[in-house]
Amino acid sequence: MSEIINLQATFIPNEGESFRVKLALDIAIEQVVEEAGCIQYEITEESNDKIVLTEQWASKEDLDAHSKGIAVQDLNESLSALLAEPVKLERS
Numbered sequence: 906m907s908e909i910i911n912l913q914a915t916f917i918p919n920e921g922e923s924f925r926v927k928l929a930l931d932i933a934i935e936q937v938v939e940e941a942g943c944i945q946y947e948i949t950e951e952s953n954d955k956i957v958l959t960e961q962w963a964s965k966e967d968l969d970a971h972s973k974g975i976a977v978q979d980l981n982e983s984l985s986a987l988l989a990e991p992v993k994l995e996r997s
Contacts (some may be wrong), residue, residue: 908963929983942967
């Protein structure tokens with residue numbers, strides 16, 4: 906049996922871009938929750954300065970497939986000019 910993977914992704918929007926970052930995340934969430942092995946993929950903390958997305962995956966294989974998927978590629982493209990720093994990804 907695979908170990909469940911828990912992650913937190915922290916997004917720091919450029920000044921004035923919090924709404925657009927959240928919008929891009931909302932679009933991605935709609936797609937990602939349908940992916941195989943996705944247990945949780947939701948915004949759990951939100952302010953103008955920081956947005957935290959909590960992820961839970963059934964296995965490393967599911968997370969790896971997600972990481973290479975179109976939803977992540979589209980999200981990264983959407984966020985490329987909206988973030989003040991790279992996304993911080995932490996296992997919890």
